[in-house]
Amino acid sequence: MTLRGKEFPEDFLWGGAVAAHQLEGGYDEGGKGLSAADVTTLGGNGVPRKITDGIDPNEYYPNHRAIDFYHRYPEDVKLFAEMGFKCFRTSIAWTRIFPNGDETEPNEAGLEFYDKLFDECLKYNIEPIVTLSHFEMPLHLIKEYGGWRDRRVIGFFMNFAQVCFERYQDKVKYWMTFNEINNQTNFETDGSIFNNSGIVPKPGENRENLMYQAAHYELVASAQAVKLGHEINPKLMIGSMIAMTPIYPLTSKPEDVLFAQRAMQTRFWFSDVHANGFYPKWLLNHFKKHNFDMDITAQDLKDLREGTVDYIGFSYYMSFAVKDTGKLEYNEEHDLVENPYVKASDWGWQVDPVGLRYSLNWFNDRYHLPLFIVENGLGAVDKLTDDKKVHDDYRIEYLTNHIREMKKAVLEDGVDLIGYTPWGCIDLIAASTGQMSKRYGFIYVDENDDGSGSLDRYRKDSFYWFQNVIKTNGSEIE
Numbered sequence: 001m002t003l004r005g006k007e008f009p010e011d012f013l014w015g016g017a018v019a020a021h022q023l024e025g026g027y028d029e030g031g032k033g034l035s036a037a038d039v040t041t042l043g044g045n046g047v048p049r050k051i052t053d054g055i056d057p058n059e060y061y062p063n064h065r066a067i068d069f070y071h072r073y074p075e076d077v078k079l080f081a082e083m084g085f086k087c088f089r090t091s092i093a094w095t096r097i098f099p100n101g102d103e104t105e106p107n108e109a110g111l112e113f114y115d116k117l118f119d120e121c122l123k124y125n126i127e128p129i130v131t132l133s134h135f136e137m138p139l140h141l142i143k144e145y146g147g148w149r150d151r152r153v154i155g156f157f158m159n160f161a162q163v164c165f166e167r168y169q170d171k172v173k174y175w176m177t178f179n180e181i182n183n184q185t186n187f188e189t190d191g192s193i194f195n196n197s198g199i200v201p202k203p204g205e206n207r208e209n210l211m212y213q214a215a216h217y218e219l220v221a222s223a224q225a226v227k228l229g230h231e232i233n234p235k236l237m238i239g240s241m242i243a244m245t246p247i248y249p250l251t252s253k254p255e256d257v258l259f260a261q262r263a264m265q266t267r268f269w270f271s272d273v274h275a276n277g278f279y280p281k282w283l284l285n286h287f288k289k290h291n292f293d294m295d296i297t298a299q300d301l302k303d304l305r306e307g308t309v310d311y312i313g314f315s316y317y318m319s320f321a322v323k324d325t326g327k328l329e330y331n332e333e334h335d336l337v338e339n340p341y342v343k344a345s346d347w348g349w350q351v352d353p354v355g356l357r358y359s360l361n362w363f364n365d366r367y368h369l370p371l372f373i374v375e376n377g378l379g380a381v382d383k384l385t386d387d388k389k390v391h392d393d394y395r396i397e398y399l400t401n402h403i404r405e406m407k408k409a410v411l412e413d414g415v416d417l418i419g420y421t422p423w424g425c426i427d428l429i430a431a432s433t434g435q436m437s438k439r440y441g442f443i444y445v446d447e448n449d450d451g452s453g454s455l456d457r458y459r460k461d462s463f464y465w466f467q468n469v470i471k472t473n474g475s476e477i478e
């Protein structure tokens with residue numbers, strides 16, 4: 001089939017994606033409380049970010065100001081409209097609505113900010129797409145309750161979800177509960193369990209057990225939120241958000257293939273529970289084998305069954321590879337190997353457009369639900385020329401190659417794909433490193449890693465390229 005001249009479905013949602021803490025700034029304005037992101041310092045390429053116990057005046061926290069979207073959003077949304085966005089994915093900072101997380105009444109100033117932001121989008125017919133929890137848990141819940149290790153946090157999350165659904169139900173149709181809930185598969189890395197679950201392990205604690213328990217509470221909260229959201233308004237579409245990194249066997253040796261299968265099961269049991277409403281058997285056996293202490297009640301299992309998601313939202317940046325390790329237990333910190341068939345980005349992410357088509361088909365076969373690519377993109381160093389241009393042909397090439405595979409999955413394989421929102425449509429703070437210099441945007445923001453810079457916005461070459469992709473509904477991608 002020739003792809004040229006063929007369009008995506010008429011109502012396809014082209015847009016861009018961000019998260020509140022990575023672009024808003026205004027970390028202490030409008031009554032906002034401190035979140036996990038507010039105590040995470042600047043790292044670097046290969047240098048992990050530090051998580052501090054409260055704000056240390058001697059440290060630099062890039063998310064405190066970020067790109068100042070909190071004040072500049074009208075200018076930025078106007079630029080999204082100029083590109084032709086049909087939708088804009090962001091998150092609601094939990095700490096703007098419930099500054100500590102455990103209050104009973106929401107903070108009106110925080111609610112008003114998102115009213116204004118969503119109205120600004122809707123003014124241009126841009127549909128807001130919202131993630132409830134995107135690595136920005138209230139710090140108070142982390143310190144007082146130990147984050148998602150405590151069952152009571154389900155109730156606090158539900159208060160937050162209920163307030164958001166009730167307030168924004170006429171402005172926001174598509175929701176996601178927890179961003180990249182499965183990224184904590186890498187539970188040996190402090191950042192992954194802190195960002196996802198607000199967990200700071202105590203010495204001697206079994207991190208794997210902790211992660212499974214926290215994730216269980218999150219999945220119950222997610223299921224309860226799906227159910228409640230539908231009761232509030234049956235039109236709401238509430239999905240999961242999964243970090244899709246297909247895990248290939250390095251060779252066709254049967255043991256490699258079997259190990260890769262177990263690695264996929266381990267990384268994607270989260271979406272199994274989201275979509276199927278029950279735990280996979282192998283995982284229940286894994287809990288038993290390791291004598292994990294798991295608090296899973298009969299009511300939880302009922303909630304999971306009754307709150308399955310409406311669609312699968314997922315991010316896609318790269319693929320992984322593994323080979324047999326002699327035991328059928330996947331450890332993401334140690335078991336990944338280099339794939340000789342794909343090239344890595346400057347940050348070591350293995351770039352693999354074909355893996356996107358594979359992922360779309362894999363999700364489609366496994367869950368038979370609509371899919372939504374809510375993140376994809378290339379983090380790269382950009383250069384602003386003297387005449388204020390950015391010639392980011394490498395980004396255009398990356399995105400073209402991924403859209404091509406996406407187009408094949410939709411037009412040739414029949415995958416039901418709702419939309420595509422490339423990550424960091426405007427340059428923002430990188431989640432893993434805190435850098436500004438790891439840029440994804442179509443819009444350049446004049447800001448350096450240390451926070452210096454004018455914050456002025458400039459259209460990159462990719463801005464005009466993506467504007468044309470949307471205008472032609474992808475028909476020129478071949």
Ligand code: BG6
Nearest residue numbers: 019179180379429430431432433
């Ligand atoms: C995903 C997150 O992990 O990838 C985003 O949902 C993040 O928050 C994005 O920014 C890209 O990662 P990074 O570390 O390059 O910002």
